[in-house]
Amino acid sequence: MTVIATESLSKRFPRVTALDRLSLDIGPGVTGLVGANGAGKSTMIKILLGLSPATEGRAEVLGLDVSTSGAQIREQVGYMPEHDCLPPDVSATEFVVHMARMSGLPATAARERTADTLRHVGLYEERYRPIGGYSTGMKQRVKLAQALVHDPKLVLLDEPTNGLDPVGRDEMLGLIRRVWTDFGISVLVTSHLLGELERTCDHVVVIDGGQLLRSSSTSDFTRTTTTLAVEVTDSDTHPDGTGALRAALAEAGVVLHPGVEDGLPGAGHILLLEAAGEETYDLVRDTVAGLGLGLVRMEQRRHHIAEVFRPETPPRHEEVPAR
């Protein structure tokens, strides 16, 4: 079953192409849409809601065409906008009841659903206080609640962890996961942080500059994101420190990526290798020490979306810029 499908979807503004021939096929469950700021995530959400027309291509949400069935889509889809959009003078209860009524629920059902939904997002007594006095985390929960109150089949969440501290992020990600596991509501959630979506989503779509970099299940994804980048100095014994390390690691059974990147002047190149787990870190450190080389850096390449995916994903179009 397809929840969201796009075919060569593009959105061009006068000065910028926000989405560039994006083709996606997203099934039920929790899907992450990852990209740096300006990658086109919010634009995608507005098109999927039927609020902004695409320049070219097609998109369907729950089998409905966004260009002709916007109103029907919005009946069945919840939306949590990125920016603060809550009225400060009313309580969470009043606001969410209002949103439920706007979606067509009768008064009693609206009140009941509001109470259930606010409980689900973890707002209790404070739900009777004006929203103006809430923390960012509480406001994000109210925004999530209003997206869920009319019992949609799908929710589109735009950067729901923005502005939250690490604990708040974890709590929000847990809530998002439960929207699917407890209620069976599919989720499309955007973030500029790949790491946090990896943990929460069944499927992750990465876009950059409006183009699709990768769309795959999280298990495939996690494999590719445990790439370690290692840079070492040369020594008198090993004038090519990188080469010596590469040979020693290959012998120890480490999977090395074929390419190298330029490192710091005075050091060698950057080796990219697959980290199977903590053991790989220890093995690299011990091998570097054993060879008498200096370790300039050893880092996990998980947040550098473009770097992680470009080497492994052949460009889909000639126009994909090489970085």
Ligand SMILES: Nc1ncnc2c1ncn2[C@@H]1O[C@H](COP(=O)(O)OP(=O)(O)OP(=O)(O)O)[C@@H](O)[C@H]1O
């Ligand atoms: N109404 C608009 N008019 C002109 N350009 C726009 C408009 N809306 C978005 N853009 C541009 O389209 C590109 C994609 O924007 P979009 O908001 O979709 O990115 P994003 O991935 O959601 O990033 P962010 O999280 O920063 O909002 C950006 O370069 C942005 O400046």
